[in-house]
Amino acid sequence: MNEMLPGMPTELFVATPTKLLNFADCKRKYRYTYLETPRPPKGPPWAHNTVGAVVHEVLADFYGRWPAPRRTPDEVVGKMRSSWRQEGFRDEQQSASWRERSTDMVLGYLRDSDPYYEPLAVERTVAFTTERASLRGRVDRIDERADQLVIVDYKTGRRPLTSTDARSSLAMALYVLGARRVLHRACTRVELHHLPTNTIAAADHDDQSLAHHQRRAESIADDAAAAETRWHEGLTLAEADEVFPPEPSPLCGWCDFARICPQGRRVAPPRDPWAGLDDSDIAEAG
Numbered sequence: 544m545n546e547m548l549p550g551m552p553t554e555l556f557v558a559t560p561t562k563l564l565n566f567a568d569c570k571r572k573y574r575y576t577y578l579e580t581p582r583p584p585k586g587p588p589w590a591h592n593t594v595g596a597v598v599h600e601v602l603a604d605f606y607g608r609w610p611a612p613r614r615t616p617d618e619v620v621g622k623m624r625s626s627w628r629q630e631g632f633r634d635e636q637q638s639a640s641w642r643e644r645s646t647d648m649v650l651g652y653l654r655d656s657d658p659y660y661e662p663l664a665v666e667r668t669v670a671f672t673t674e675r676a677s678l679r680g681r682v683d684r685i686d687e688r689a690d691q692l693v694i695v696d697y698k699t700g701r702r703p704l705t706s707t708d709a710r711s712s713l714a715m716a717l718y719v720l721g722a723r724r725v726l727h728r729a730c731t732r733v734e735l736h737h738l739p740t741n742t743i744a745a746a747d748h749d750d751q752s753l754a755h756h757q758r759r760a761e762s763i764a765d766d767a768a769a770a771e772t773r774w775h776e777g778l779t780l781a782e783a784d785e786v787f788p789p790e791p792s793p794l795c796g797w798c799d800f801a802r803i804c805p806q807g808r809r810v811a812p813p814r815d816p817w818a819g820l821d822d823s824d825i826a827e828a829g
């Protein structure tokens with residue numbers, strides 16, 4: 544029975560920015576990722592995700608776990624080597640070449656940093672609730688500058704980023720709201736630290752921009768909650784495809800479920816697991 548009595552509090556829909564964006568991108572992908580049990584088989588791991596995961600791990604250790612005297616280039620190189628994994632690469636040679644390249648990327652990023660600098664938080668979960676949703680996420684790093692908190696997100700993708708990317712990021716805006724709520728501090732600034740170019744794309748939010756992102760998040764959360772309610776009431780396969788339809792786009796080639804989704808495959812064939820790496824420098828050097 545799902546009937547509500549008047550005045551009875553409704554259950555909050557719990558979500559991360561990733562979950563909301565998955566629903567906004569493609570309902571079928573959302574159903575495969577969060578609802579189907581057992582979960583349909585995913586494609587192989589992506590090499591660019593391996594690069595991103597290892598870089599994030601090393602930076603989390605550097606700022607969050609290592610005491611300042613340990614924050615040396617040798618320690619970074621050692622940690623990159625011990626954390627590295629082969630997942631998604633074409634072969635050992637490509638993996639080794641990307642391990643070196645990623646190590647250089649992290650060393651370049653840290654070159655000018657003060658080893659004694661202590662961020663306010665590393666990999667910190669922040670959260671806030673609206674009338675109908677509980678929104679949460681984990682922030683790579685929270686800096687403290689001039690009595691303000693700064694939300695820092697590390698990026699390792701091939702595309703350089705702009706302040707528009709920082710300002711339009713739903714996740715970053717929700718992190719601002721979550722950090723304000725959890726840490727009780729002023730926070731407006733968001734920064735995307737793009738390691739491949741060693742550049743920072745930054746933006747300063749105001750009440751209006753944050754309200755815009757919050758409204759968008761709540762609207763997606765409402766739609767996702769309604770669709771999930773239908774799912775839990777029980778749907779035939781045809782009904783499930785109606786409530787959670789495939790939404791093919793050129794991005795389907797990067798979808799973990801492209802191999803089992805005929806509509807997606809028709810629009811964009813599944814990419815090779817290493818296709819997200821920018822191998823141009825290596826190809827030029829070779």
Ligand code: SF4
Nearest residue numbers: 569790795798804807
């Ligand atoms: S391949 Fe495309 S349409 Fe199919 S589930 Fe993935 S994102 Fe959706």
